[in-house]
Amino acid sequence: MCCASSPWPCSTRAIDRALRIKPPAQLYFAGFQRISLLAQASQEVYNCLFRILTAGCALSGQPGLLVQPDPGSRSVTLSTTKKKQLRDAVGTFSSANILVLGDIIVDHFIWGSVSRISPEAPVPVVDVTHENLLLGGAANVLHNIYAQNSRASLCGLIGNDAMGDHLLGLLAEIGSPATGIVRTGNRPTTLKTRIVAQHQQVVRFDREKTGEPSPERLADICRFIDDHLASFDAVIVSDYNKGMINQPLMDHLRSRLKKRDIPLIIDPKPQHPERFRGATIITPNLHEAERMADMAIKNEKDLESAAHLMQKKLASDAVLITRGEAGMALYEKGQPLFTIPTMAKEVYDVTGAGDTVIATLALGLAVGLSAADAATIANFAAGIVVGKVGTATASTAELLEAIG
Incomplete structure (x- = not known):
């Protein structure tokens, strides 16, 4: 009582x-x-x-920053005609083939329930019910593309270990080729373990060794890009700051993309923004945007200023800032800010939501959509996955239903 x-x-x-x-x-x-x-x-x-x-x-949801709307900004309103156009566009995603380049992670979830506090220390006692291993990081981006009945290839580093073997098995389960996977004995396969009770993460612990690829492994990655880039309709760079995405690799990728008129979509980490110059679009979250623009974002005017600073500094065509429960904001060079309210009905877990956004955004750009339309569809997809617990994807059927 x-x-x-x-x-x-x-x-x-x-x-x-x-x-x-x-x-x-x-x-x-x-x-x-x-x-x-x-x-x-x-x-x-x-x-x-x-x-x-x-x-x-x-209880669901993580409170985010709710910025005040700017009367001068654009916002998304979907007519029946526009919804049909977006649904039709989703139907063309199956024609796209995407290269996903980035940090490969295995997500390990331990599920259970909490009914008491430990007498040994002020921590919850979790009664474990089950656990599973899922594709994470850049591999989750790939998984989200396959969930839309599209094709993709993953390129990145994994260890010569049992977890690396398991990851290859997970790729085989979704029908993904593994020709871009480079194995190394210098580092283990990155493993993130999350303990979840009553839809809430209790703790997360990471087993990894970060650092740039050796010259030999970097050469293997660059060789894969050279041999296969012609077959892709867009390139995603998924940076989790584990070392895979470094300056020599990005320089090599940009030099090859000069010969191909295809979108380059980057989910950046703010530690090395200079690596991401020349992207078609970058997709930082709100916290990353504040760090990359070196300013606090308290309202929509700040949001537009930060996006403009990043776009100019990195010479990108556009910046899409994800804002959790506040939706998204798209800034394109020379255009007013385009705000997209969240489409999530419930928020249980934001794990991997950024992966879903960049995967769906890339598919939209790959089939010729405008950045605004591609971002709008990506926002619907994100609204689906945050309503699920754990690393998740949005299927084509779910996406079509969400658009309405």
Whole structure:
């Protein structure tokens, strides 16, 4: 039973207020600190706090930055005719063939439930029910392309280890070729393990060795690009800052793309923005955009200013900033900001949502859509996957239904 005088009153309204201030994961760990401080307090207060923590698990969504709209900006409104055009465009995605170049990850999920706090330390005890291994990072981008009945090839590094073998098996399951996969004995296959209880990540731990490819392995990657680039309709660079995407590789890719008039779509990390010059479009999230533009984004005017700075600095055609529950914002050179509200009905997990965005965006550009139309479809796809728990994809049927 809950103590009415407790600083953690057990009510839906109180929980809702708390979650508006902090994302559930932050609430968890702030709560664990308080548990330590309340170790000598009554069991009644202790139980009350834990009920708030577990309620935070089950609630969906991570609060994001909601910027105020600018009257001068464009926003998406879809007529019946436009919806039909977008659905028809999705139907042509199967003709596209995409090269996905980037950091390959295996996502390991351990699923369970939490019913108590450990007596050994202020941490939850997770009763494990099951676990699975999924394609992650650049491999999840590839998986999202295959989910749209399209074709793609993945190029990146994995280890000469059991996890690398398992990843090749996952690629075979979706029918993807593995000719662009380069194996190395100098690093393990990157593995991200997430423990999830009541739809909330409790903790994540990574097993990896980052660093640039050796000269020999870089030569293998460049050789694959040279041999196969002519068969692709677009190139995606998926940078997770693990070392695969370095300056020599990007210089080589750009030199080869000069001979091909195909889109280059980059999901960047902000540590080395100079590597991403000359892209057709870059897709940072809000936090990455702030770092790359070196400014805080508090409203839509800031959003447009940051996008303009990035577009000019990196000489890209466009910048698409993903904003979580606030949707997306597209800036094209010489055009006013184009804002796209979220299409998500529920937000359970944002893991891999950026992968879905860049995969769908690339498919749209590959079949000749405008950046605005491709981004609008990508926004629908993102709205689907955040309503699922764990690394997920959006199928063609789901996407057509979401567009309406």
